[in-house]
Amino acid sequence: MSTALRVIDYARIRELAKPDAVIAAVRHAFRNHASGAVRQAPVTHLAFDDPPGDCHVKWGHDRAAGIFVVKVATGFYGNPDHGLPSSNGAMLVFSASTGEPIALLEDRGWLTDARTAAAAIIALETAGYQRGEPLGILGAGTQAALVAYWAALMLSPSSIFLWARRAEAADRLVRDLAELNIPAERMSSPATLAQQSLAIVCCTAARAPLLSVHDVRPGSIIVALGADARGKQELDPDIIIGAQRVICDDIEQCIDHGEMQHVGRLPCDIEALGNARLPLKSRPITIIDLTGIAAQDVAIARLCLDAIQERRDAR
Template sequence: MQIYNRHQIAEVVKLDCAALEAVEAGFAALGRAEVEMPPILSMNIAESNGEVDVKTAHIHGWPRFAIKISPGFFDNPSLGLPSLNGLMLLFSAKTGLVDAVLFDEGYLTDIRTALAGAIAAKHLSRTNSQRVAVIGAGVQAELQVAALRLVRDIREVHVYSRDPSKAQAYATRMQDQYALNVKVHDNAASACAQADIVVTTTPAREPVLNWSDLPKGVHVTAMGSDNPHKNELHPTILASADVLVVDRISQSRALGELHHAPALQREVLELGSLISNQQSVRNSDQQITVCDLTGTGVQDTAIANYAARLLEDA
């Protein structure tokens, strides 16, 4: 059994095309119904403003499956600790023995989450998309844009955050790290006005985007909502979008954007089916496409297998 720390993992797993292919292969297997993926185990530790989620999936025929444990303790910053944390365990799918423990402290979750956004944009956004609007200014606001550059020629970034100082810090960071020019906006509608792709990356409990904020032809990825209280998109967006995709219908209904639109009656596609069927669902530059990502165990098993292969070869 091998044990790896965050530093070792981050040395080999990067936000690059190889990692994107690994995660995309996981989604494709899900689309082909070749994945066991039980519902997420979730527990609150109210006395510490904490929660812990456990996700897993097994892709038929793959040598290993991951179990990921993600604690989120939201008073940690007052103790000088990050809120999010966690690790992935890789088990042999033949014997159930532990093969590797990846003490990634949430690094691989950040990566696979950003890559899912890029995969959604690869299959849904206009191929000539260059302008991104980001709502939120945290880690995913950065990584989602970085990942989008793997699939689209991103030239402009527009950001809106409730906290203007965070938006400004984000702009500086993106300039320094990626030489990307970021324009800070004082509302979401303004940030989205010229965008080809919009990504929402917030823990919002009320919609941060309305249908009227969206220009024709845009693709929207909502990656913030991962529990029943969170909600980034006004239900009208789900109802009115030309194409509506989610990572997993059952999860989106339980803890994603679909949870806030229980009466919605329309076609909802799963990202994995799109990939496995090589289905091109955008058929005009005017269509508005929307993808809700809640985060799935199959992404964890895909990125953990990928990471372990690289670590073993390192």
């Protein structure tokens, strides 16, 4: 007999998915993905011009988790002008034994933003980011804000430098961070931001490079997570070609619709994030291309379901 579909609402999801737990789950997901333990279907994209936005569908199955997940994530970039978040979406969880739907995670896209922020933290750590050094963030939307909050919590940067196309959005995020005693400052351009910080996370929907090869210095770490569909681009291709180390969450996806889509020839040997390790010597110029993988969605959905079950068992 089928069980009723469980609907987990936004407030409950925010309560369940804490930063340290999400980061641990996503770290494990990357390892599973790199080992081939997770199956995933090709990502589906739907772009919108007026108003500008996009919709992504990811689906994956982790045999060890006992579930498969279909995740729909949307981003409509004019929403903040109307007092709405730019991100939205939901996850539908199925039993991998019977095919029955188990749960609808009504997360409004927050779990996607959370697992992406977690990926950025993991990428920075893997590339050799040192606690306490400055951090630059390009973008000031929902994703950029979450990266800033979680980086402040987990990495303790001495300061966060921000740039966004809309200066008022960057100023608003600076104020929000200041209310939490997180030092932050808006920069006038991506180039000036790169002068202040060797470590940069790119969180925009740009379709032309924001950083040029001249902005890269010895020891630079650039985490590019905005280019998750064809046509999107945040980095000059010469940055990737000249990098000493390139890491991808999924190499095929990054070549198809990440920053790597704009590179005419492949650079140095590309590493999978799930297999990558800390640099042994001086920190090389490192680019991390993150397109988002289904293994992350399966892991964070399993995290929420397990947390609910643990609370029930504790009663």
